[in-house]
Amino acid sequence: MSTIASVDLQTLGDAFGQGAIYALMAVGIGLVFGVLRLVNFAYGQLIMAGAYTLAYTSGWPVAASIVSCFAVVVTLSLAMDRLVFRPLRGSSPAVMLVTTFAVSFFLQALALIIDLRDGTLGQIASSVAPLNQAVSVGGVDVRKVTFVAVGVAVGALVALALVLARTTIGLHTRAAASDFRTARLLGVRANRVIAFAVVVSGLLAGAVAVLLTVQNPFVQPDFALEDTIIVLVGVVVGGIDRLWTATLGGFAIGFVSVLVNAALPTDKTVFLPSVVYALVIVVLLLRPAGLFAWGRRAAVERV
Amino acid sequence: MPEAAALELDGIEVRYGSVSAVRDLTLSVGKGEIVGLIGPNGAGKSTTLHAIMGLLPAHRGEIRLHGQSLRRRSAEAIARAGIALVPEGRRIFGDFTVEENLRLGLAARRQAYIGDALGPAFELFPILAEFRRRQAGALSGGQQQQLAIGRALVARPDILLLDEPSLGLAPLAVDGIFQAFTEIREVGTTILLVEQRAQRTVALANRTHVLVGGELQMTLGPADAEDTDKIIAAYLAS
Amino acid sequence: MSRRLDTLTELLGPAVIVILVGALATTASASNEVYFLNALVFVAIVVAIYVFVGISGVLSFGQISFVAVGAFAAGVMTVPVDSKKGVLTSVFPLLRDHSVGNVPSLLLAAGLGGVFAFVVGLPLMRLSGLAAGIATFAVLEITHNVLREWTKIGPGATTLALVPETTGALQATLGALVAIVVAFLYQRSRRGRLLRASREDPAVARSVGVNIHLERLLAFTLSGALAGFAGALYVHLLGSITTEQVYLELTFLTLAMLVVGGLTSLWGAVIGALGVSGLDSFLSRAEQSHVHVVLTFTLWQGTRLVFLAAIMALVLILRPSGLTGGRELRLRWSLRRGRG
Ligand SMILES: Nc1ncnc2c1ncn2[C@@H]1O[C@H](COP(=O)(O)OP(=O)(O)O)[C@@H](O)[C@H]1O
Ligand SMILES: [Mg+2]
Numbered sequence: 076m077s078t079i080a081s082v083d084l085q086t087l088g089d090a091f092g093q094g095a096i097y098a099l100m101a102v103g104i105g106l107v108f109g110v111l112r113l114v115n116f117a118y119g120q121l122i123m124a125g126a127y128t129l130a131y132t133s134g135w136p137v138a139a140s141i142v143s144c145f146a147v148v149v150t151l152s153l154a155m156d157r158l159v160f161r162p163l164r165g166s167s168p169a170v171m172l173v174t175t176f177a178v179s180f181f182l183q184a185l186a187l188i189i190d191l192r193d194g195t196l197g198q199i200a201s202s203v204a205p206l207n208q209a210v211s212v213g214g215v216d217v218r219k220v221t222f223v224a225v226g227v228a229v230g231a232l233v234a235l236a237l238v239l240a241r242t243t244i245g246l247h248t249r250a251a252a253s254d255f256r257t258a259r260l261l262g263v264r265a266n267r268v269i270a271f272a273v274v275v276s277g278l279l280a281g282a283v284a285v286l287l288t289v290q291n292p293f294v295q296p297d298f299a300l301e302d303t304i305i306v307l308v309g310v311v312v313g314g315i316d317r318l319w320t321a322t323l324g325g326f327a328i329g330f331v332s333v334l335v336n337a338a339l340p341t342d343k344t345v346f347l348p349s350v351v352y353a354l355v356i357v358v359l360l361l362r363p364a365g366l367f368a369w370g371r372r373a374a375v376e377r378v
Numbered sequence: 379m380p381e382a383a384a385l386e387l388d389g390i391e392v393r394y395g396s397v398s399a400v401r402d403l404t405l406s407v408g409k410g411e412i413v414g415l416i417g418p419n420g421a422g423k424s425t426t427l428h429a430i431m432g433l434l435p436a437h438r439g440e441i442r443l444h445g446q447s448l449r450r451r452s453a454e455a456i457a458r459a460g461i462a463l464v465p466e467g468r469r470i471f472g473d474f475t476v477e478e479n480l481r482l483g484l485a486a487r488r489q490a491y492i493g494d495a496l497g498p499a500f501e502l503f504p505i506l507a508e509f510r511r512r513q514a515g516a517l518s519g520g521q522q523q524q525l526a527i528g529r530a531l532v533a534r535p536d537i538l539l540l541d542e543p544s545l546g547l548a549p550l551a552v553d554g555i556f557q558a559f560t561e562i563r564e565v566g567t568t569i570l571l572v573e574q575r576a577q578r579t580v581a582l583a584n585r586t587h588v589l590v591g592g593e594l595q596m597t598l599g600p601a602d603a604e605d606t607d608k609i610i611a612a613y614l615a616s
Numbered sequence: 617m618s619r620r621l622d623t624l625t626e627l628l629g630p631a632v633i634v635i636l637v638g639a640l641a642t643t644a645s646a647s648n649e650v651y652f653l654n655a656l657v658f659v660a661i662v663v664a665i666y667v668f669v670g671i672s673g674v675l676s677f678g679q680i681s682f683v684a685v686g687a688f689a690a691g692v693m694t695v696p697v698d699s700k701k702g703v704l705t706s707v708f709p710l711l712r713d714h715s716v717g718n719v720p721s722l723l724l725a726a727g728l729g730g731v732f733a734f735v736v737g738l739p740l741m742r743l744s745g746l747a748a749g750i751a752t753f754a755v756l757e758i759t760h761n762v763l764r765e766w767t768k769i770g771p772g773a774t775t776l777a778l779v780p781e782t783t784g785a786l787q788a789t790l791g792a793l794v795a796i797v798v799a800f801l802y803q804r805s806r807r808g809r810l811l812r813a814s815r816e817d818p819a820v821a822r823s824v825g826v827n828i829h830l831e832r833l834l835a836f837t838l839s840g841a842l843a844g845f846a847g848a849l850y851v852h853l854l855g856s857i858t859t860e861q862v863y864l865e866l867t868f869l870t871l872a873m874l875v876v877g878g879l880t881s882l883w884g885a886v887i888g889a890l891g892v893s894g895l896d897s898f899l900s901r902a903e904q905s906h907v908h909v910v911l912t913f914t915l916w917q918g919t920r921l922v923f924l925a926a927i928m929a930l931v932l933i934l935r936p937s938g939l940t941g942g943r944e945l946r947l948r949w950s951l952r953r954g955r956g
Contacts, residue, residue: 114746159929166936168746169675173875176868177929184921191918243481250471250482257469260431262457262486262533304864311750348761352754359754360739363747 085216086337092221094330095228096286100306101325102235103279105318106272109252111160112168114315116175119303120182121148121155121277125284126294127186130198140202145281152277156269179300186296197295200288207289220289227282232322235275239318244271252318305332312358314365323367328355382445384409384568385430385461385537390439392422392429398437399425400592407537412559412569414579414586418613422592423572424466427539430570431463432456443537457486462530466541468522472515476506476525479514483529499528502558520551527558537568544575556582576609588612622946627800629945630886631793634659637890638789649785650853651900655893656788657849659886661866662873663795664842666885668835670874671803673815674744677867678736678752681759682840684862685732686725686847688763688770691779691857694721699778706767718782722791722848729844730837737836741829744818756867764859775858776851783853791849795842799882802838811835876931878938883945891939892928899923 104118125148132140159178163171190196206223209216239245244267250258251268259265287299306325313324331354336347358366383406392400400422407413415423428434430441432453441448448456457463462483470479480496487495494500500507503524509517514525523543530538540559544552556578559569573579580586581603588595588609596612634656641652665679692704697715704712716724740751764773783791802808811831814821818828851857869892877888899920931939 159933162933163936166932167879169879170875170932170936172675172749173868173872174929174932176872177925177932179925180868180921181925181929184918184925187918188922243484246474246478246481247485249474253471253473254469256433256453257465257471258482258485259452259454260433260457260463260465260469261482261529262454263482264454264485265452308750308753311746315746345765346761349758352757352761355754356740356751359743359747359751363743363745 083337086333088217088221090330090333092218092224093333094326095224096283097302097306097309097329098322098326099228099231099279099283099286100303101310101313101322102232102318103276103283104306104310104325105315105321106248107160107276108310108315108321109318110248110255110269110272111164111171113160113163113171114168114175114307115155115160115276116172116303116307117155117179117182118276118280119299120179120186121152121280122284122287122299122303123186123294123296124148124151124182125281126200126288126298127189127198129202129284129288130200130292130294133200133202135202137202141285144284145278148281148284149274149277152273152280153270156273160269160273183296183300190296197293200292200294203285203289204292220286223289224286227286231279231282244268248272305329308352308355312355312366314368316365316368320365320367324365327366382442383407384411384444385570386440386442386445387426387430388440388442390426390429390436390441392425392434393437394425398592400429400589403439403589403592403594405587405594407568407570408584409536409568410563410566411584412563412571412582414583415570415572415589416574416576416579416586417589417595419574421589423589424541425592426589427463427541427570427572430456430461430539454486457533458488460488460536461539462486462533462535462537463539464523464526464530464541464543466545468526470514470522470525470529472513474514475510476512476514476517477510479525479529480506480510480532483532486533486535489534496528496532498531498534499525502531502561503528518551520547520554523547523551523555524558527555527562531562531567535567537570538562539570539572541572542574543571544573544578552578576613577603577606580609622944623804625946626804626882626944627797629883630796630800633886633890634792634796635789638785638792641785641788651893651897653783653785653788653853655890655897656792657783657846657853658870658873658889658893659792660795660846660849661843661870662877662885662889663792663799663882664839664846665870665874666879666882667799667802667842668832668839669871670879670881670885671808671812671815672832672835673880674832675746675749676752676836677749677871678755678759679839679843680862680867680870681736681756682729682733682843683847683850683866684759684763684859686729686844687851687857687862688776688847688859689728689844690721690725690848691776691851692770693724694718694780694782694852695776695778696780703776703778704771706772707770708768711769718780718787718852721852722845725848726841726845729847730841732844733840734833734837737833737840741832741836756863760859760863773859775856777856779851779855779857781852781855783849788849788853791846795846796882796886798838798842799885802835803882807831807834872928876928876938878940878942880937880942881940881944884938884940884942887940888938892924895927896920896924 100118104115107113107115125144128144128147129140132143155178159174163174190198206220207218209218239249247258247263248268248271250263288294305328309324309328310321313327314320332351335350336344339347385407387403387405390400390403391398403426405413415426417423425434429436432448432451443459443461480499484495505521506525506528514522517525527543543555559571559582563569571579571583580598581600586598588598590613598609602608637652637656641649644652661683668679669676692711693716695704695715697713700712736755743751763770770776810826814826814828814831821828847862873888873892874885876892878884
């Protein structure tokens, strides 16, 4: 019986780690949605680009490798805004979403071409792999990355919350997310708040790239694709209208997936997606505006 | 040539798709004046203000600020050029504090400021200073309107556009904001006031234009304030 | 007079172009024929999606679930009984010991698709916006998961092979035409027009007594039946299928076809399906002239996707309402702008 308790703690650790990473992704997606009303399906490819950068700079000092990962991801994020999001402003949500599908496929195909230059598919990002080692906490093995992930997530979220609450650009971004038209009427510079959201969202994608390559150093063109899909689901289930409900949604779906996976009998774990998505449907039916969106109706009527 | 008016509309037409909501509208607001714009619902008053702010393009004609055309400028650029709109329905940020709402008004401010940047709002409406940490959504309707006006004023605009500021307010609150308009004019801010309270507007403004069905019907002076028949006739003409 | 003409072109435009593609298929070489047939099956799938997404204005990522159910139902039920004993060992005896012909399998797929869509739509059609998009996506995930893991109803994660390849030029053309005619009749019907009106303004539609939930459910069911039918056409074209072929990629590709063509018109659905398939085939042909080593082949696969994705993104950025502008084909329009 004693092993059950320890397995539970381990699972709980994993659940927190997964939830933390998904929460970071949710913030990145939610911030851009807030100011642009655009669901960026290509968010995962920012992370993928960061992961490839880490792989290709594996020989470099770790710090340099991580810095270049952030540089590449933020640059790509800004380029996406400039070349794709900006011309799409004002388009219908469906068109914006489908365009980001196309961007996502474009970047995956590009990655495939670059990746295959050496004749094999996939690259190894090993510089940060040591974080994957386990440390023993009170007899329970927890991987270091779990602590790092939770630490990075909490740190990043607190920092972002402070910037949003205390600075002028934060105030302007919140105003733009809540009522863009009125914000512009007051002189809030649209391009500036959008650039802010896009850069922060890129920084978060960079951080996620580092954390995910620790867990899975084998980088392929579809790196982070599945995670992004799950986070998008979580964000809507949590309530995409607000940053904090979106973030909680991302955290919750990561956390719950790990727990459900552990709770299912071993021969039934293959049905994990069905269980999780059935839960998603139930929650959406009960709370269409978002699980955490108390007392609010859906502002996102049409997509 | 005489000095250009603070704000001039020169034969503007504004359309929604193929339907024109305002046609051939010409009016000018001199520096330090209050000009009224009244008319029944759907007359095109808000449309006119939106066109001035650059939220809607003028299909024809020119809008000029101090003699300079505002054509193709974005709303945010026009706000930073010195025009502030207090929109219909106030549009305050209910989840934000009073102070945060006011600080948003600073986004359009052109010069650096000394002292309390929010001073212009607090001097006119002391209650805002008292409630600065409260949630804006928790204020009464009259206080929210004061907040919306204060938010526009902290940008120190040359021209203040107001869209039905008295709508839905208790009589006492209406008195308060009309009093405020006089004080705002005294510090040299020019006002274009869109209202439904015809009589009070005519009495307050240097000139009041009556807009009906998107066209200018008549222009009234303060002396016409008591002449209710004339005002009613202007409303009904169409 | 001109209104009748409009009605006629609205149906004839898509029908004629589909028949043309079918005719081209018969004249093409055996290796090229498949591109034309593929394009026609995509027309059927995209039109099925259009019947719900295009007319109701509610985004759904779930319609490929019905394609998948149709494809696997038709596939499993048409593999000859003798072969089944070898390849589909774990399925229910009822499925293992019976097979049906081509046409019954198409009808069965349509029926199953419709029933499945109705059952799913009953609760889900109350949703709209992103919530509807995500809930229907959840349906896709569950369908895929169950088809992939439950080996009592099909091949599971392995390939379903030995399905009779009955979708030739005739069946592909007729199949696409059936989808187009059904979509046309529906969008011209009173109910179809009501639903489209509710798309513009749900509040007004409700206030004049339109039961939006019911109208959406009807469109969803009809779309599900057409999607199941299209899935059967698809499996009979391919001859073998895995669950991965009727999952995410197909969902994104077909939605992209619809949006690129023009989300709100039948003409847009047809043009989008044909245009994107045509482009894809063209790029595949280009790719094949480079098949020398495995490596260059895959390299070219990447290049093809790069082009395809870039062109789709460009169309959407430059023409957000799609190639057709989301309008039906009109004679005046086509005379003024020339063909295509
Ligand atoms: N967004 C819009 N789209 C189409 N027509 C509009 C829109 N807004 C206002 N209108 C129309 O333009 C006319 C003028 O409206 P508005 O300027 O709001 O009038 P007012 O402010 O004087 O009450 C009305 O007929 C109204 O129906
Ligand atoms: Mg108005």
